[in-house]
Amino acid sequence: MSTTSLPVTGADSLGSPEPRSGKPAARLADARRALVPYGYLTPTMVLLVVLMVIPIVMVIGYSLMDNVIMKKNPQFVGFKHYIDILTSESFWTAVTNTLFFTGVSVIAHLLIGLAFAMMLNTGLIGTRTKAIFRTIYVLPWLFTVAIIAVLWRLLLEPNGVVNFLLTASHLTGTEVEWLSSPETALFAVTFINIWAGYPFYMTSLLAGLQGIPADYYEAAQVDGANAWQRFTAITIPQLKPIIISMALLDFIWTTQQFALIWMTTGGGPLGTTEMLSTFTYKLAFSKYQFGTASASAVIVLVISMVLAFFYVRAQKARD
Amino acid sequence: MRKKYLAGIAAMAAAALAMTGCTGGGTAPSASNEGPVTLEFAQWWEPELPANSLRSLMDKFESENPGIKVKLISGPYASTKEQVVAGAAAGTMSDVVGLDGAWVNDFVKQGSLANLTDLMKSANFDESQLAAQVKLDGSTWMIPVANFVYPMFVNDDLLKKAGVAAVPTNRTEFAAAAAAVTKTGKNTSGWVLPLDTATPNGIQNDVMSWVWASGGSMLKDGKPYLVGNTEVKDTMTFIKGMYDAGSIAKGSFTMKEQDKVNEFTNGRVGMMIDSLAHVNLIREENKDLKFSVAAIPSADGYSGKRGMPYASWGIGVANNSKHQAEAFKLVSFLMGKDVNATLCNSAHAFPGNTQAVPDFVNSDPIFKQAFEIYQAGTATNEFTGLPVAEDLMRSFDEQFQKYLAGKQSADDALAASQSAWEKAFSG
Numbered sequence: 001m002s003t004t005s006l007p008v009t010g011a012d013s014l015g016s017p018e019p020r021s022g023k024p025a026a027r028l029a030d031a032r033r034a035l036v037p038y039g040y041l042t043p044t045m046v047l048l049v050v051l052m053v054i055p056i057v058m059v060i061g062y063s064l065m066d067n068v069i070m071k072k073n074p075q076f077v078g079f080k081h082y083i084d085i086l087t088s089e090s091f092w093t094a095v096t097n098t099l100f101f102t103g104v105s106v107i108a109h110l111l112i113g114l115a116f117a118m119m120l121n122t123g124l125i126g127t128r129t130k131a132i133f134r135t136i137y138v139l140p141w142l143f144t145v146a147i148i149a150v151l152w153r154l155l156l157e158p159n160g161v162v163n164f165l166l167t168a169s170h171l172t173g174t175e176v177e178w179l180s181s182p183e184t185a186l187f188a189v190t191f192i193n194i195w196a197g198y199p200f201y202m203t204s205l206l207a208g209l210q211g212i213p214a215d216y217y218e219a220a221q222v223d224g225a226n227a228w229q230r231f232t233a234i235t236i237p238q239l240k241p242i243i244i245s246m247a248l249l250d251f252i253w254t255t256q257q258f259a260l261i262w263m264t265t266g267g268g269p270l271g272t273t274e275m276l277s278t279f280t281y282k283l284a285f286s287k288y289q290f291g292t293a294s295a296s297a298v299i300v301l302v303i304s305m306v307l308a309f310f311y312v313r314a315q316k317a318r319d
Numbered sequence: 320m321r322k323k324y325l326a327g328i329a330a331m332a333a334a335a336l337a338m339t340g341c342t343g344g345g346t347a348p349s350a351s352n353e354g355p356v357t358l359e360f361a362q363w364w365e366p367e368l369p370a371n372s373l374r375s376l377m378d379k380f381e382s383e384n385p386g387i388k389v390k391l392i393s394g395p396y397a398s399t400k401e402q403v404v405a406g407a408a409a410g411t412m413s414d415v416v417g418l419d420g421a422w423v424n425d426f427v428k429q430g431s432l433a434n435l436t437d438l439m440k441s442a443n444f445d446e447s448q449l450a451a452q453v454k455l456d457g458s459t460w461m462i463p464v465a466n467f468v469y470p471m472f473v474n475d476d477l478l479k480k481a482g483v484a485a486v487p488t489n490r491t492e493f494a495a496a497a498a499a500v501t502k503t504g505k506n507t508s509g510w511v512l513p514l515d516t517a518t519p520n521g522i523q524n525d526v527m528s529w530v531w532a533s534g535g536s537m538l539k540d541g542k543p544y545l546v547g548n549t550e551v552k553d554t555m556t557f558i559k560g561m562y563d564a565g566s567i568a569k570g571s572f573t574m575k576e577q578d579k580v581n582e583f584t585n586g587r588v589g590m591m592i593d594s595l596a597h598v599n600l601i602r603e604e605n606k607d608l609k610f611s612v613a614a615i616p617s618a619d620g621y622s623g624k625r626g627m628p629y630a631s632w633g634i635g636v637a638n639n640s641k642h643q644a645e646a647f648k649l650v651s652f653l654m655g656k657d658v659n660a661t662l663c664n665s666a667h668a669f670p671g672n673t674q675a676v677p678d679f680v681n682s683d684p685i686f687k688q689a690f691e692i693y694q695a696g697t698a699t700n701e702f703t704g705l706p707v708a709e710d711l712m713r714s715f716d717e718q719f720q721k722y723l724a725g726k727q728s729a730d731d732a733l734a735a736s737q738s739a740w741e742k743a744f745s746g
Contacts, residue, residue, distance in 0.1 A: 069408040070429050157578070158569035159506050159587065180572040182724065266517025269572030270720055285401060286710045287743075288425055290408075 056301070062294035069290040081295035091296070093271055094279040101190050101275060102254040106247055108194040113201025114243075118235075120202075121209040141199035149263035152192045153179065179265050182272045189264055189273050193257060201246055208242045209235070241314070248311040252304050276300050356642045357388045358649055361402060362417025364465075364632055364666070365393035367596070372665040380652045387645050397518075407431035412637035414646040418461045420453050420631055420703030427455050428706070433636040435459040438647040449654065450673050453633060453704055463631035464653055465668035467594040468693050469524050470612040470627060472601075477503065477589040486613045490529075490557050493590070493616040497566035500589030508568035510561060511588045513579045514720055519712040520576065523702050524628050525592050526719065529554040531626030531699040532615035538701055543740035545715075545733045553618065555722060555729045562723050572720055584608065594630065595689050596667060612685055614692045626699030627692065632668070669693060707743045714739035 063081055065074040085091050116137050120130050143151070155161050156178040163175040178188040216234045225233065236243075258277035261267065267274040267282070280300065284293035365373045377389040392413055394402065399417060406412035407429055418426075426432045436458040439446060446452070453461035473486050481499035485492075497509025513521040527537060535550030537543070545551055561567050568574075568582050580597050582588045584604045592615060601608060614625050634653060636646040652658055660675035662668075667679055667686065680690045702708040718732040718739075727735075 070425065072430060153578075175569060177570050177572075180570040180574065182572075185573070262517055265573045266515050268514075268516040268717075268720065270724065270726070271717070282710075282713070285404060286713060287707055288404075288710075289746075 059294045059297055059301075062291055063298045064291075066291050068294070070288050074291070077291070081292045082299070084292060085295050085299065090271065090274065090279060094274045094276050097186060097273060098255055098275045098277075100186065101193065101257070101273075102251055104190050105193045105197060105254050106250045109198045109201050109250055110243065110247060112194070112198040114205050114239075116198070116202045117205035117209055120206055137202055138199045140196050141203075143196070145196070145259040146263060148192065148196050149260055152188075152195075153264055156188060180269055182270045185265050185269055185272050189261060192264065193254065193260060196260070197250065197254070200250070204242055204246055205239060208239045212238045241317070244314045245311065248307055248314060252307045252311070255303065255307075256300070355386050355388050356645050357390055358415055358640075358642060358646055359390050359392055359413035360415040360417075360649065361392040361394075361399060361406070361413035362632070363394060363396040363399040364417055365391055366395060368662075368665050373662075376653070376658060376662060379658070380649060383652070384645075384648055387648065389649065406637075410639045412639055414637055414640040414642055415649050416635050416637060418633035418635045420461060420463070420633055420700060421705070421708035423453050423461045423633070423635075424455060424704050424706045424708070426635075427460050431638050432460045433638045433640065433643050433646075435462060435636065435647075435650075438636060438643060438650075441644065442647050442651060444647075444651050448656070448672050448674060450669075450671050451631075451698075455704060461633040461635045462650065462654060462671060463633050464659065464671045465632040465663045465666050466629045466671065466698060467596045467631070467666075467668050468627050468629045468689060468698060469528060469592050469594050469615075470689050470692050471615050472583060472591050472593050473611050473613055474500075474583065474586060474589050475609040475611055477507065477586065481589065486611070487590075487616045488614070489616050489619045489621070491619050494557070494561055494564075494566070497561055497589060498564055501564075501566045506587055507589070508582075508587065509566040509589045511568040511574070511579045511582050511591045512558070512562075512571045513574040513576050514571045514716055515573050515575045516713055516716050516720075518575055519709065519716040520630075521574075521579075522712040522716050522719070523700065524576075524594075524630075525579075526554065526558065526715075527551075527701065528592055528615055528626075528628040529557065531628060531701070533618035533621045534623045534626065535618075536701065543737055543744060545737040545740065546730075548733070550618075552729050552733060555719065555732070559723055559729070571723070583610075592628075595669075595686065598683075598685055599667060610685075612689050612692070614696060625696040627696045629669075629698040629700055631671070631703075632666070705744075706746070711740055711743055714743070 062068045064076060064078060066077040066080070068074040119125070120134055120137070125133075140148070157163075158175040158177055158180075162178070163172070166172045167175065176184060178184050212234065216238075217230055220230045220234060256277055257275065258281065261273055261275050261278050262281070265273040267278040276296070277300075280293050280296040283289045283296060287293075360377075373393075374391065377391060381388055392402075393399075396419075400419070400422065403412060403416055403418075403422070403426075406416075407426055408431075410431075412431055418432075423432070435452075438444075439459070449462060450466070451463045452459040453463070471486075477500050478486070478496060481496065481503050483496040483499055487493035487496045493510075500507060500509040512525050514525075515521065530537060530550050533550060533554075535548075535554070537545060537548065537551055558567075562571075568588055570578070576593075579588075579591055580593060580600065583591045583593070584601045586605065586608060595612070601610065615627060617625055634650050636643055636650065640646050653662065654672055656672050656674045659670045659672040660677045663670040663675065664677035664679055668677075669680075669690065670677060679686050681687060702712065705711060715736045718727070718736045721727045722729055722732040
């Protein structure tokens, strides 16, 4: 065993500067030096305050007031809006739909992303073929939400390509109203979201897979482990930190998905695809009940913060 | 070394200030009396007009009014609405704003619009030249600049193929024609009904239009009148009959106005109620489509004047504007006989100035036909000026969808809508 001693002078000069003689000029120089880090931090701090702290505080404030924004003299009503929201049937419908939409999306994203990542990481396919498939698989990620919504609205409309293929192959007798039928709309929007989001997992997991040393698999093979055992004992544990982080991030993002829902079903038909995001939007920009909408937004913020807490904890554990 | 630190701190502080500057500030111009006044004009019209047509009108205004510049803030309808709502809330609304009649009540309550009656008086503006004014509590808050009426569009070829000899004029003929057209092909429907709840204007244009076309009303003394209203109930039953018969194009519950126009343009729908603003679009998209316009069929036996839905490009002045007199100059410029005719000619809309006659009204047979229907009937839109008008449409839409899906009766749908509307009116 060997030990290394660091030079004491270096540590001193960085951490605890020698007290100066107390001259004003020297003290000024010290103060200036101490301010430098704050100077570098200032832009970030200003951005955080302007873009995060102020809006959040304002929204929390709005959630406790009635007739906010729409009238010049709003009244303080305490937690009335929160009680209204939490006792509203529509809110719980939106919560249930959001949980289904998010839960199914996250699980499907993970499974499809992992399957495709493993396919692209296998040594059984040539490099050129892999490159072609990688491009194809990543395509949905390149489209903006608006394009995805328009594309799938066209594909899934009663006279669209999907129904044509299904009826032509006699899988269905009549055209299905995928996005307009209360029975299928939630499944349809969830499917679209899955299609749009799996490449995020795929690319991240592929990077993770490429980082697992080949030695592990060779050693396991020598020990007689079959493919499934190698997958469960090496691949999954090695990818676990990435999977946890991504699943939590995806959960946060998907609970806040608005544009896709708004542009495909608008929360309909009959409220079957109403999500927390569309519910809040309608309160604000259709009913102009900004106080109630703020209360709903604060509830979503709290849920997101709980998820963010777990995300940060997972990140720390990973580090 | 010291200089470096100072420079570093100064640079950071400057960057921070610059960023604060970027995020702060409003859209309202300064109150400075020196130099030209710059008016902001927020609207959704420019993207819907031929390139540069609105800008060239603004250039004309600027040349006639030295010292006033106009900055156009243009975007799609939905984003303009959000921008105007946010501007109204923050007191940073643009000086002149494009308005939809459905927004007016809420903005007036909020105190974000200037009283145009006062501005017209101050400017000695002749009100008699205006085709319409949107008033609340006796004062004008919005002036319709261009009006888009919603007649019935008919696919002449499809009706001919279905053996329908004449364009339907009443509901019985319409239902029969829709059923006949539906039978002509697997992907063909008689009528198309967009009921998407994200943009629920289908209730105004495609549902209530039937009530208005027969002289009916959804209001009594300015208050909701749905329960016990036989005209509204009859319309609902009439539409449900066609829905159950399969005469309405599939996908109604999440269909948007644009989808409706696409269905018609692609020749899959026999009839639709739509804005004249789409005539050119339909022609460009499908040059072979033979179509005409007609009045919306009325209830059987009705012979009175027919109401025809319309939507307006309205205009108003922001209460927070520091240049309201100059802003009204722009309003009166756009409402002037010649300018209004030029604008409406570009938009293919009917003018807000009674004396303006756009060229297209005489040169194009479809618009000529529509203008005749417009003059024979009454432009009606009962949602204009109502509180949270879009939300009223949405709450009716949700109940109507439940009725169409067979999940409740017409009376239950009307009762639930009445209750939602009364709550909105009292709020």
